[in-house]
Amino acid sequence: MMQTILAYRSAPEAHLRHLVFIRFLVIGGLWLAIVGNLLFFTLPLATAPVVATLGALTLVNVLTWLRINKSLPVTDIELFIQLLLDVCCLSILLYYSGGANNPLISYLLVPICLAAATLTTRLVWFVTLLCLTIYTLLLFFHIEQPLLSPHQHHSHTTDTLNFHILGMWAIFSVSALLISYFVNRMANNLRTQSDWLKQRNEEEMRDEQLMAVATLAAGTAHELGTPLSTIKLLLHEMQQDAENQAFKDDLVILSTQVEQCSSILKQLVTKADQQFNGELLAVPVRLFCQSIIDQWKLMRPEVNSRLTWNSPDNGLQAVFDPTIKQAILNLLHNAADANPDNVAVEIEWDNLKMRWQIDDDGPGIPQSLQEQLGKAFVTTKGKGLGIGFFLTNATVNRHGGEIKLFSRSPHGTRTELTVPLTGQLND
Structure with missing residues (x-):
């Protein structure tokens, strides 16, 4: 049981590990999207700032991965700052790729959900209001991408899906999967933490009871020395005065048991000393x-x-x-x-x-x-x-x-x- 407790990780550290994993998936998808645009779609994308922003986020994620494998504790504030970095980098990418018309805008829901599942109420509201503000600004301030417009089609047929519709579907699917994965893992972490705390409380109560019993046992063992010596002396005298052989045999048995009690008390003290001295x-x-x-x-x-x-x-x-x-x-x-x-x-x-x-x-x-x-x-x-x-x-x-x-x-x-x-x- 103690092995399971020792394997327990702090909740912020576990949350940050999940965030790094999710971020690697998203970064990989964005790098593929940039390469695909350069090779096949040729959107008028400001490649330099987009690549610089995505490169910076990649570097931050790699450093974060190296950091959480160290022994330093992870705090809620650090997790909050990591979510802010995600929101800021995403805002820059959206500004250069169509703003609110880019289906990637839906990914702003992911930091909100992660904050709601892991942070305090004040920090959650900060992240939520920041995402709402960024969404609102991107409605008016962005570099237009006609191919991502909701009314832009690849053909003149009325039933052809455009990039905006397909993108909305893809981002919704990815966001749903990531949110489900992360929130489920957070719930498991919370249950693990609750079970760990419950086990710790039970162990502390047991240790308190053991200490009380041990104190009483030590006092009792100390007090038993005198009456046992008296009993041994009386039994020896009774054996000398007894005339009935059966009675003498019973006294021998009693003497053996008393000697055993005395031996146990002596062994108790000796073994306690050996254990204390590591011998x-x-x-x-x-x-x-x-x-x-x-x-x-x-x-x-x-x-x-x-x-x-x-x-x-x-x-x-x-x-x-x-x-x-x-x-x-x-x-x-x-x-x-x-x-x-x-x-x-x-x-x-x-x-x-x-x-x-x-x-x-x-x-x-x-x-x-x-x-x-x-x-x-x-x-x-x-x-x-x-x-x-x-x-x-x-x-x-x-x-x-x-x-x-x-x-x-x-x-x-x-x-x-x-x-x-x-x-x-x-x-």
Whole structure:
């Protein structure tokens, strides 16, 4: 998802790119018209100022194309100036080629439409009034071209189309196509911008929630040290005083779980320091996955699970953020909470990604909660706090991964986790 956001361009830059593309098409058509007139029609055209104006516009467009490929930002004012250049150059060309009688006059609608689709209200009205003023002046001030007159015919028949009629049709067709293309692209840019802003807002809300949870977790981890030490001391004394062997066995299990909690807290601090200092090292993918399974089985000895390796132990190594391990553990715990009697885990990887598939025989996900999962404080467990899957989903997304949940038949849930691998090194 973040890749899509990074590909997002600013709206003015995208608009200017489209304008440059349209301008290249129009300039190419005008150059062909000038060459065609010189070779076939020989209109009494003031070639020097027309060629100079069109050459200047061509140079501006080439420089603009080079400019927008730089890292400098594009502003609405720059786009406004570009449209003014188009209008001014077009006005000069029309003055030397028949003024308002030239069918090319209809192209003045294109800058107006582009301004209306991209600029602020004040700038739009400026462009519109400028085009209306130029059109009005060209009615009276221009160099006449008899061949482009509305009443000039090539023959004496009453049904013969003249250059004015054909030109009006051609310019209308080109203008319609360009306006449709540009306005449609502008609408797509606006939708992309809206989606980008919406995604950014959702990410900011998620980050705020994550920060709140992380702050609480850090404080809780700090406070848990003292009660865990007290519990370990009491369990040790109870083991020494206990006479019933079954009771002693239960105390051993409790001691193991408490030691596991203490180990997790210590690893939390150690891994946080390593991540902060950039000291994370590449580890074999198979060893990383096996350590997760071993820790999960130690924490959930009551679970009856099946493990399938779908990739060979080829020595592939990768750098894993410590939070990825905790995210996978959370998914395994969710499956065990749903039904500890039958949990199937399949693991596979290649040079690009690692994939986990976790199947459970629990009650499944209620239809009413399927669209809300992944949000904070939404849970399918009556005793849950609703932050486990939220943290897991946020962690995996932050590292470019994805989690998918599917309902199994006749009951149960399939969880698919995909995480990109980074820093791969084959032994």
